[in-house]
Amino acid sequence: MSQQSQRHLRRHILAAATLAAVAVPGFAAERVNLSSLDPNRPVEGFIIAYKSGSPGKAADFQRRLDIAVGALGKRSLSIKHARSVSTGAELVETSRPLDVAEATTLMQHIAADPNVEYVEPNSIFHPALTPNDTNYPSQWGLHGTWGIRANTGWDNGYQGQGEVIAVLDTGITNHPDLIANLTTPRGYDFISNAATANDGGGRDSDPSDPGDWCSPNPSSWHGTHVTGIAAAVTNNATGVAGTAFRAKVLSARVLGKCGGTLVDIADAITWASGGVVAGVPAVGANKAGVINLSLGGGGACSSTFQTAINGAVSRGTTVVVAAGNSNADARNFQPASCANVITVGATTSAGARASFSNHGPAVDVAAPGVSILSTLNSGTTTPGAASYANYSGTSMAAPFVAGIVALMRSKPAAAPSPAGIESIIKANVTPFPIPPVPPIGTGIANADAATDATP
Incomplete structure (x- = not known):
């Protein structure tokens, strides 16, 4: 020692x-x-x-x-x-x-x-992902009747400018619809186990996703999909639009082959929010205003998770997490059950609770999570060509809300605290067409209403 x-x-x-x-x-x-x-x-x-x-x-x-x-x-x-x-x-x-x-x-x-x-x-954590469904219109989650109404928020000038969204996930691939919106440097690889990292070593400064295949499942490119929902390049006549398309994305790789560990995720939360992690260069100017955690595992919120989250919030960073895809009480999953986070459930294009979405009092708000089109990669195990695909899951719902946080923070002179941001988002929603039972929060997140209500 x-x-x-x-x-x-x-x-x-x-x-x-x-x-x-x-x-x-x-x-x-x-x-x-x-x-x-x-x-x-x-x-x-x-x-x-x-x-x-x-x-x-x-x-x-x-x-x-x-x-x-x-x-x-x-x-x-x-x-x-x-x-x-x-x-x-x-x-x-x-x-x-x-x-x-x-x-x-x-x-x-x-x-x-x-x-x-x-x-x-x-503990080991995994991407909160449900198999995709291609029957829904492309990007209904941004502008559909039961989407987040990002388009009208953009019309007011709130587009994420000057903000950083940290995506703690499987890392990032070289997708032409993302590259211009990644931070410099792009982020950090926090996976400390070389076998899980699947890139020949442990922690390093390259958050590239080499593939997270875990037999019999192929690589998910989960981080690439989540990143596109949050902040894909927009108005470039290519691919898809992102929620906060003028924000930058900081990639922290925490999920590798067959998942990732609590310690690595906790360290990444600390780092992305401006805290100190031994042996890891400071995040500096790329400190995130919001962290997205589209991942989950069983059990009540661990002390390690809660301590890391509390530290991030104390440094002014909002933490958004996926509720989970087990059609169960979110209080039995972490980080969905942690305090001081915005826990997001998933809805369909009809505004109903997605059948897989976790639910209950731990869920704060809902967002689109079924058949969500975003950036991806065509590789089965290792990276192939850039592509696009529909995925479903609360993993897809969370980055919509993380994007909304960036939109709110980009409003001129706005300086809401994480608690203030959560309160505004929960109070300024699109009501469910029919209140879901079990409940999944106060309503469907509304980017237009939330940005308008941000002081």
């Missing part, structure tokens, strides 16, 4: 009492997040946060981790500190994947120490 890691851990490590391999005390339960454990997905990493001022040294930290592992009775298993997380917590990794029972027991023994604030799995 490096000296820097030792200095950082010294502020967070454990007190003098040794963690014994005995029954886990009841008080540990409230500090263990088990809700996102998936019996079909083994766990290889855990995030541990320590209470401020906890004493100890790096060696103590490792020793206590070893004791916790010893409680499992698995002699072949080992655990080690991987790195510090931008949220102030620590990432630890095991020598092999653990099943739900092993992961549960290990987290309980780690949390038995009173200096542990919380421990949770480094």
Whole structure:
């Protein structure tokens, strides 16, 4: 472990009492997040946060981790500190994947120490994507009766000028309908696992999407599609229009082959909003006014997600997230269930709730999410030619709202806070033709009304 890691851990490590391999005390339960454990997905990493001022040294930290592992009775298993997380917590990794029972027991023994604030799995997240449907008119989501009415907002001069939208997704491909609207530099690749990254290495300064195929599924080019909805180049006589077409898009690659991890996503949220991530160059002038998270996983909002989101919001960045595509209560999914975000459900071109859209009190507002035409790539696994396609999902609904945030922020002299932006969007919607049951927010996001209401 490096000296820097030792200095950082010294502020967070454990007190003098040794963690014994005995029954886990009841008080540990409230500090263990088990809700996102998936019996079909083994766990290889855990995030541990320590209470401020906890004493100890790096060696103590490792020793206590070893004791916790010893409680499992698995002699072949080992655990080690991987790195510090931008949220102030620590990432630890095991020598092999653990099943739900092993992961549960290990987290309980780690949390038995009173200096542990919380421990949770480094969960895997995936693009919130539903198979496409090509029966809807092209880009009805921008200008149709039950679209977001971006066209009338554009007529008022609100087109996203001067704003940056961060898209945290699978990365970006070289699409001619996007290139002119990407930041310089284009962004950053936050995927730390070389196998998942699928580009020959871990984190680096190139957010290009090499393909995220995960057998038997081909590459989705999900980030390219989401980016086009948010801010495709417009008025160029080619392809599609974007919601905030005079904004720039900052690409943060967090989803690779078979998904991405909580730690990588959290670090990207911190970075895109202007926070500090060790080893990653500062975002500088490309700091995002809005972050789009068209991704999701199971469980209530993790402490790591919430801490990263709270940090972004404190720096003035609005966070927009997809509600998820499981036709279930969004409170059981993250980041849809997190506080201080705008959670977006999906509607059809008839203004009804999309059958797949998650729902319930965690959903703030709805936006078009069925048969949405946007930029894509024709490659099956690795990149091919630039193309266009219809996708459906709350992944498609979220960037419409992220684009609206950029439109609102581009209004001259406008300086609404993230909380103010959320309040304005929720209060200035197109009413549903028939209120959906279960509910998916206050109405359908309305770019024209929201920009007009922005002070």
